[in-house]
Structures are given as C-alpha cells and as structure tokens.
Amino acid sequence: MKLLAAIIAAMMLIPVSAYAQQPGPSRFDIIQANYSGPVFLDAFWTDRTTPPATGTSLQKVEVAPGDGASVLAVTLANRGFSEITAVRGTLSLPTGFSSSGGNGAEASNSGIVSAGGVFTLFFQVSVSERTRVGDYSTSLHVEYSRTLETGTPRTADLNIPFKVTGKVIIDASAQGGVASGGSSRVPIEITNTGSAPATGVVVTVPGSSGVNTTTQQAAIVALGQKTFELGVIPPGESKTIEPTLYVAETSGEALQAVALNVTYGNAYGERKTSNVPVGLVVLPETTSSPVSVSPVGESSIITAGKITDLSVSLINNRDQELSDVVVSVSSQSDSIKILGFTSWSIGDLQAGSSQEISTRVFASEDMIGRATTFVFTVQHVSAGQPQVETVSLGTYVDGEISIKAYEVGVTYIGGRPNLTGNLLNEGNVLALFTTVQVVSAGDLVESLPPQQYLGDLTENSPLPFSIPIDVPEGTGAGTYPVELKIQYRDTLRQLHTLDVSANVDFVPEVVTENGSQQAGSQAMASTVAGGVAAAAVIAFVIFRMRKKAKLKRTLQFSKQNGGQDIESVLDTHLGKPEEKK
Structure with missing residues (x-):
C-alpha cells in the first residue's frame, strides 16, 4: 500500500502538459471498446425478406434509380456477452427513398441471437427516380432486449452506409445483314443500357446457330475468332465486335438468331453470365461484279405497310474509271413496288470511288419476315467499250410497331387505387416482352410501384394495364402529372423505349352512410342528386x-x-x- 501511495503521489507531481503529450485512446474509442450490443457489419440489396437456409448466403442484387420496391439487408452482430432477442430497427431514409411506414422503414428479428452472433434486418424500401447511383449514409435506431433482463428494452443508434449500385444491362444488335452462300465479317454492337459499368466484358460467339430449312443443319457458322475481350463498358456506351460468320445457302433468307454468351463483372464485382440474342438478317445471295452496291444506313431493312427510303452506294471496284454510267433498278417481288426513281444518270465514276443513289419503295404486309432482292442494271463505258453489268441487293422486310397509351387514369379496384390505362399497337407486328413502369407521379403516390410485365402486344388489339399505387393519406382531389416508361422488343430482339406523359384526375374514395365505399365523384353525384330532390x-x-x-x-x-x-x-x-x- 505504501508503494501504491508513493506512485500516486509521484504522478500527481507530473505537470498536466506531460499528460497531454502522451498518446492514448479517445473518449469515442473508450466508449466503442466498452460498448455491448448490436454493431453494423454490412448493408446491401437482396431479393428476399427472410434469412436463407443454413449454409447458404444472401444473394446480392443490383438496384438502380426508379426500381421501386426493393429490399435493403442490414447485417448486424451482437457484440456482447449475453443473448439478445426482440430486435426492432427503424431506418431513416434519405431523400429519394420511401417506405409504407412514412419517413422510416421498419424491420424486426424475433429470434434469439447468441453472443457474437450475426443477424440480418430486412428493410422494404422504395427507390425512386430521384435517387442517384452512389454512396449514402443514414441512421438506424435499434431496440433490443437481453434474454435474462426484463423491463424497458435497450437501444442503440448506429450509422449505416449503403450504396445504390445501379444495374448492368447488356444488349446487342447486328449492324446490317449478311448474304447467304458465303462468309463475311458482321459488326455486332454490344451496348450497356444500364446505370452501372460492366467490367471485364467477354463476348463469346457460338460455333453454330440457327437451322438450315433445307438440310436441317446449322444455318450460321462462326469462323476464326469467337471470343472477344472488351474490358469496361460504361453506362450508355457501346463496343463493337466483328465475328466472321458463314451463312449456308438456302438458309431461309429470313431472320436467324445468334445467342451471344456475355460474361461481365457487376456492381458488386461478381462475375455474371448472360445469354443475349441477336437477330441477324440473312439476305439473298449477292452476285460478284466489278461494280457493286451496298445499303446505306438501315436500308437493308424495309418496313412493310409504309413507304420506305431505299438508299444504296454504287461502288466502282475496278482500277480504272467508268464513263457514262447509267443505273436502273427493279424489284424481284410483285409485292414490293418502286415508287421513286427507277433510273439514274451518274456520268463518270472514278476508280475505287462510290456514288449514293436513293429511291422510295413500298412493301405489302404479306412480305413481313421475308427477304427480297433488288436488281441493279449498270450500263457504262470502260476502256472505250460499252458494258452492261447486273448486281443485286438483298433486303429484309420487317413490320412496324407503333404503340400509344390512352385513357390513363386512377380507378379504385377492391378499395385500392390503381393507375389504369390501355396500350394500343397501331403497327402490323407483335411488340415482344412489353413492360410498363411508373417513373414519376408527383405527389400522387407515396412510393413508385415496380415495373409490370404485360407480355406480347398484338397489333390493333388494345391491352389494358392496372398498376396498384399507394396514395398518401390526405391527398386531395385534383389533376396530377404522371410519366410512364413502356419498353418492348422488336422481331430483331432490339429493345425500344417509349416515354408517355399524361395528366390524370384523382378523386379520393369516401365512405357513405350505409358503410359502402364510393369514389368521390360518385358520392358527390349522389349527394347532388339527393340535394336537388x-x-x-x-x-x-x-x-x-x-x-x-x-x-x-x-x-x-x-x-x-x-x-x-x-x-x-x-x-x-x-x-x-x-x-x-
């Protein structure tokens, strides 16, 4: 005891400044070191609201602005020496996020968490279009009880970092068609239409695709390089591959599908694999000639049922000039009519040069899904001798998709408000894999609903949609702006997006004296009628x-x-x- 007293006395003689010079734990560190309760481990988006089976882990999913209803998993650990139970968490939500609970999302875990045990709270959160891809930080208020204690629950306030990852969405489209009976390099554009970068992108072209209608063998065979490493594809950007494809003769002269295998790293750095179909237009076999024609822009595809511009480039493949060049064109099908120019006087065409010519054509709807040929007759003088050459251009006839939305409004179904309307395809072919999504509704909805899948949209046949919405309590009658995003794929599997803006009238539902419910307008009409009587x-x-x-x-x-x-x-x-x- 005498020794201890001497030490304490000596310490008291040391100047205060000496203590200040000694490094030591801060007050925050001391509190953290002695804290006993739930602590934060991780937060990520997932596709379920309950813990997985024993021995498996939660699947992380990507979430992008406008995804609507999503699940944020917050993983906590019990840093204490006692079991805890009856855990309830209230998560504050930053701007752009909402939940049915108001400003905060709630989740609970009624199980018993052992000392040092890990558990997860699943918060159902709506992600609106107003959010952005990036990092967020918010607070989590936790209430819990120790199994051996009674009385008021213990509490803890934790800081929760999380991220809106964005999504990687890979799409592909072939640039132009390929002629049957030979091989050629086909440009295929690989596009990331999502909101997160795709890393380490690798595209593999299958060795064979499609079916030859005559031999029942592969219609398309990939030659040479089949794997292409593209690296990083940022959101909204594209990279192009050019595989060499051999197309067998009599391969249908129509549409063939090539299923690309695409692997990439998603927003979590996980490797993902996606099979992306590409519609490849197989054109009739072209004849070889010192003079050739090639389509300009999208002229290799003609839209049936409407007048289409057909532009081609006339190319002089010879090493000498062609003089007095005159070109005429004819259609090989009676179902395709040439409405514009059928002949052109070109004059002189230098060696290796080209000249663009254009006309207008009309294809009847019975040609949809079929290939056709235009024959170009080229008269010219070469080395003082008149010559006539015939070259052909293969094209594919596709249909038209034209979608309109009408009668968009709010209707009560089973006591719940729904955003209803109709989609009409005024074209002449199916719109495939059609979806509709509410991307903005002002103050009319509390949280944006998820995307709704409608399937194929038949031509000239209205397709109704009904999307349940959560209208905030106390929302008054009025006209509210609503924005819809409609997406579909055409016969070439290319994705199209249509944005629709509408002003919808909303009247709150009221309860009548007999307990039944009427829409506000109906109740008002009944009241007015009764008052008049x-x-x-x-x-x-x-x-x-x-x-x-x-x-x-x-x-x-x-x-x-x-x-x-x-x-x-x-x-x-x-x-x-x-x-x-």
Missing part, C-alpha cells in the same frame, strides 16, 4: 303553403261580401281529393 320537395311544399294562404285571404274577402265558403273555394282552386287521383 330535397330542394324540389321543399319548393313544392312552400308553393302549396303560399297558395293556400292566398286563397284563404281571398275567401275572407269573399265572405265579407257574401261570397262562398272555404271548402268550395279550396276545391275550386286545388281540386277535390277524388279528382287528384
């Missing part, structure tokens, strides 16, 4: 009372002058009871 009855009664009073005054005057009695006067002016039947 009541007003009519009151007006009629007042009219009768006034008339009787007037007749009574008339009778008094009559009696004073020796006139009739009251009953006869009333019967004369109002009619006898038996006469009113």
